[in-house]
Amino acid sequence: MVRPKKVLVTGAQGLLGAEVTRLLSQDSSYIVKGTTHSELDLTSGKEVAMWIEKMHPDFVINCAALSNVDTCEEHPEETLKVNVEGVKNLCLPLEETGGKLIQISTDYVFDGKKTTPYIETDCVNPLNIYAESKIKSEECAKRFLPESLIVRVQWLYGEYGKNFASQMIYDITYKNISTQYRLIEDRVGTPNDVKNVAQGIKVLLEKDIKGIVHLSCEGECSWVEFGKTIFAMNHIENFSQYIRVLKEVEAQRVAKRPPYSKLSSVRLQSELDFKMPFWEESLQRTILNLKKNL
Numbered sequence: 001m002v003r004p005k006k007v008l009v010t011g012a013q014g015l016l017g018a019e020v021t022r023l024l025s026q027d028s029s030y031i032v033k034g035t036t037h038s039e040l041d042l043t044s045g046k047e048v049a050m051w052i053e054k055m056h057p058d059f060v061i062n063c064a065a066l067s068n069v070d071t072c073e074e075h076p077e078e079t080l081k082v083n084v085e086g087v088k089n090l091c092l093p094l095e096e097t098g099g100k101l102i103q104i105s106t107d108y109v110f111d112g113k114k115t116t117p118y119i120e121t122d123c124v125n126p127l128n129i130y131a132e133s134k135i136k137s138e139e140c141a142k143r144f145l146p147e148s149l150i151v152r153v154q155w156l157y158g159e160y161g162k163n164f165a166s167q168m169i170y171d172i173t174y175k176n177i178s179t180q181y182r183l184i185e186d187r188v189g190t191p192n193d194v195k196n197v198a199q200g201i202k203v204l205l206e207k208d209i210k211g212i213v214h215l216s217c218e219g220e221c222s223w224v225e226f227g228k229t230i231f232a233m234n235h236i237e238n239f240s241q242y243i244r245v246l247k248e249v250e251a252q253r254v255a256k257r258p259p260y261s262k263l264s265s266v267r268l269q270s271e272l273d274f275k276m277p278f279w280e281e282s283l284q285r286t287i288l289n290l291k292k293n294l
Contacts, residue, residue: 002029007205008057009034010042010090011064015161016104016153019198020061027202033057037064042086052093059205060090061102065134069108072130073255083133084140091144100148100208102201103141105134107154107189107216112258117220119266120152120212128255138212149204150212154263158194159289165191165226169283172230173290182244184251185224189261190216193282203274214263217279229280233287 007024011017012034021034033055041047042064052060065083066072072079087103094101110118111125126132141148157165171177192215200215221229224245231239248257268274 004029004031005058005205006030006055007032008051008055008060010040010060010062012036014063015156015158015163015166016194016197017061017063019158019194020063020201023195023198023202024205042089043081045089045092048086048089049093052090052097052099056097057099059100059102060094061104061201061205062087062090063104065104065137067106067130069128069130069257070254072133073128076129079129079133080136083130084136087137087140088144091140091148095144100210101141101145102149102151102205103137105138105150105152105212106131107152107261107263108258109135109138109152110258110261112260114260117262117264118214119264120214127258130255147210149210151201151204152212152214152216152263153192153197154216154261155189155191156194156197157191157286159286161194168227169230169286170290172234172236173287174294175234177242180242180244181227182246182251183223183227184248185222185245186247187257187259187261188220188222190218190220190263191226191279191283192217192276193286195286196276196282200268200274200276203272207272209267209272211267213267214265215268215276216263216265217276217282219278219280220262221279229283230287233284 007030009017009021012021013036021032024030024032040051066079108131109124111127124135126135138150168181197215227243265276
């Protein structure tokens with residue numbers, strides 16, 4: 001009988017961490033423990049080492065990070081401590097126990113100057129502190145654990161998520177629109193339901209892939225196109241009063257964002273024969289799932 005693999009998921013109350021924990025927990029091939037910041041403080045090397053030594057996980061999926069981009073810009077020291085030192089603190093005991101790290105990263109590692117989808121081998125160039133911290137965390141994982149896997153994701157949302165994209169889908173679907181959505185027209189990427197991303201991570205886990213993999217749905221859109229599609233899929237025609245179209249510069253945000261950051265899942269398709277759905281299909285499924293509860 002094959003021994004179930006032990007998996008530690010950090011940031012298990014976050015959007016992606018919660019879904020990864022839920023999905024893997026349904027599979028008897030895995031023994032899964034999800035931790036929150038209050039249970040496991042990644043900035044404490046001693047605490048992390050104790051967890052790793054006690055559990056001896058085969059895999060650690062690190063979904064924990066400071067990810068509010070503007071807050072990160074205003075608190076660079078704290079951001080680097082959590083997002084970089086935290087990863088190093090995971091790597092060192094895993095190096096001893098032989099466990100593997102799956103480090104979640106971001107499309108923000110790119111500067112957005114390309115006009116075609118970014119592949120795994122494209123050069124990184126951070127525009128903000130958050131992106132810088134994620135690049136350094138990638139470097140840390142590669143340095144200490146060469147067999148580690150880095151998964152770059154983007155524009156995440158979930159049926160019951162609390163971030164902007166999730167809340168917009170939820171409010172429009174339930175006709176609970178109480179605000180005007182400020183949507184950027186000159187930022188292009190790909191929205192991703194965390195269910196698809198979690199499923200992709202599970203496939204990567206099963207295949208024991210290493211290196212860098214981009215995990216993102218097919219297709220691309222601007223934030224304006226994304227918002228209009230949510231209204232259209234909910235059969236709301238007169239929605240212009242609910243949308244305020246802005247250029248990124250007009251938003252006057254603290255941190256710079258890449259104008260174009262579509263991730264191309266080249267490795268996922270060529271090496272694993274696994275293809276993510278188009279973002280519109282995934283969004284439609286999310287809306288239909290929400291409507292089941294109406």
